[in-house]
Amino acid sequence: MAATILVVDDEIEMTSMLRNYLTREGYEVETTNSAEAALQFLEEHEADVVLTDLRMGEMDGMDLVRAVHTSRPETQIILMTAFGGVETAVEAIKAGAFHFVAKPVKLPEVGVLLTKALAERDLRRENRQLRQVVEERYSFGQLLGKSASMQRMFALLERLAATHSTVLIQGESGTGKELVARALHLNGPRSRHPFVPVNCAAMPEGLLESELFGHIRGAFTGAEVARKGLFQEAAKGTIFLDEIGEMPVGMQAKLLRVLEQRQIRPVGSDREVDVDVRVLAATNRNLEAEVQQGNFREDLYYRLKVMMVRVPPLREHPEDIPFLADTFLQRHTAEMQVGPRRFTRETLNRLETYAWPGNVRELSHVIERAVTLSDGEWIQEADLGLDFEPDPPRLPATSEGRPTPGVAQETFNLDQVTERLVMAALERSHGHKSRAASMLGVHPRTLTRMMRRYGIADEAEELLE
Structure with a gap:
């Protein structure tokens, strides 16, 4: 069955030229002269690719890219424009477009981009179906894991x-x-x-x-x-x-x-x-x-x-971390209706080497946070928020892991623990207040108040000078 291309442009000559060319190439072609009309069409019909102009009426092509990407993430979008350049292309791709083509358009170039866009769409569908098969094979209810x-x-x-x-x-x-x-x-x-x-x-x-x-x-x-x-x-x-x-x-x-x-x-x-x-x-x-x-x-x-x-803790089956992380990534991107996200090699390495004291629940929350904070397709290590791992206070213990009888044990209240975390963050960030606040997951103003509360504000300010 031929793929359906929706052409959106307020210039009749352009839509007519693209319709004639794409029809000869074997596509089913629909046209509209505004972004609003395109969205109305997509409410009732399917389109495999939307080929849209950038500059139109009240709603421009960039707005259409965002709207289509949110409501129909599998639909590929190619943006056409005579304005802008690299910056416009980058903005369009971040908004969810597959690619960008400059006007006056070269019809063979459009044909090549459509072929690539459809191949990318088919690959995504195949990957999604493969993930479903994998989840069914390596799951029991909502539990997931490939490890022995x-x-x-x-x-x-x-x-x-x-x-x-x-x-x-x-x-x-x-x-x-x-x-x-x-x-x-x-x-x-x-x-x-x-x-x-x-x-x-x-x-x-x-x-x-x-x-x-x-x-x-x-x-x-x-x-x-x-x-x-x-x-x-x-x-x-x-x-x-x-x-x-x-x-x-x-x-x-x-x-x-x-x-x-x-x-x-x-x-x-x-x-x-x-x-x-x-x-x-x-x-x-x-x-x-x-x-x-x-x-x-x-x-x-x-x-x-x-x-x-x-139920084994995550540290006992770390080989499941990449599989779990990818599964949570797909779930959270679908729930938030954002574009595809991928882990960089450094990010995946960080996930695999982190201790995960909160186990699978913590992993899911970290991935959700990363999807929310990431800028673009690639999730960076900084998006995980795992920069700071304070060592928890430990009690003297026997070989069985229980406190040793008769040994004086140091106890900590919440304020003492918080003060130690603040000091450790400032030390690791070499007194850089914003970086220390990021490590602790708080606003810099909150960190300032914490420093004053524990009497370490002056010392920290000296470090910053």
């Missing part, structure tokens, strides 16, 4: 998803524990029923019990009406108890009873209520250590541990 450790986890999740068993999900903050829980739910026999997440760390014990199990009317002050709990809200589905390591010990005993008897007792009631719900729990704590310290019930821990999934 992630593939092993996916295989385990596939087996666990088919069961009704309680599962304990362990992993550091940002590794995707809730994504694991959702994947288990959506790929299991309860997928048509509710998935109810609960943050156990966000509520005190009394409120948490009422939230989970519900209450009867008059159970406590303010209980004007009876209310179902989240276990009942998740009937036949899944309840996800996030941060279960933060659950008060008293509630842990009640949860153990629910897991063993499949019954709950609403607050204020003397009757048990049967519940049919799958329980998934997650924590970033070492529950075995919490048991030893008396912070977590041993019987509940072993009840949960029967089926356990460990």
Whole structure:
């Protein structure tokens, strides 16, 4: 099927000449005499390439480039103009144009540019389809990973998803524990029923019990009406108890009873209520250590541990970083409706060597920030905002990583940590206030206020002189 070219120019002679030439070259050709008419045409019809003049009526060609690029990113745009030069060409390409051609146009040159534009469009489509295939192959739900450790986890999740068993999900903050829980739910026999997440760390014990199990009317002050709990809200589905390591010990005993008897007792009631719900729990704590310290019930821990999934931190599978970074890049550019973005070699190297203490969540946020701040197609290392990596204060530790008993341990409050970060940024930037502010991710005026607060303003100003 012939490609459709939309020619936009307020000069009738130009549109007529281009129509005749392009029709002879085998293209389907449509013409309009204004940018407004072109946008109206594109609301109802498809065009593979828009060939537009720069100087027209109220809406010029550059505005049309931006509008088409935003609403139809796959449509290629070539800008024609007798004005400007290199600067206009660069501005047009930054706005989303494929290329730029000077008037008076040479028809063979236009033909060559159209061929290249269509080839570029086909390549983008092929790459997008290939990414979709790759994501399907190297994913489980919204979890992604090519590495052996992630593939092993996916295989385990596939087996666990088919069961009704309680599962304990362990992993550091940002590794995707809730994504694991959702994947288990959506790929299991309860997928048509509710998935109810609960943050156990966000509520005190009394409120948490009422939230989970519900209450009867008059159970406590303010209980004007009876209310179902989240276990009942998740009937036949899944309840996800996030941060279960933060659950008060008293509630842990009640949860153990629910897991063993499949019954709950609403607050204020003397009757048990049967519940049919799958329980998934997650924590970033070492529950075995919490048991030893008396912070977590041993019987509940072993009840949960029967089926356990460990989500590896990103530093344990760094080979996934390029794949994840590219996936997040494509997602964020699509969400923000901006043009194609690519990583420079230096940028990709920075991504691969960064420690990622916030794991996959941090990687996604960094890519989102880079897409927002980048100027043009290439994402530079500076766009990542990873210039400054302060070393966190560390406690003396045993070989198991726990604080050494009997050794004096230095503690830090928020002000002390902030002051150290400010001083470190000023030292690394050799007293350059703007650069130090960039490292810290704050405005220079904010940095000035922080320096004065901690009594280091005069010293820093001396460095700047």
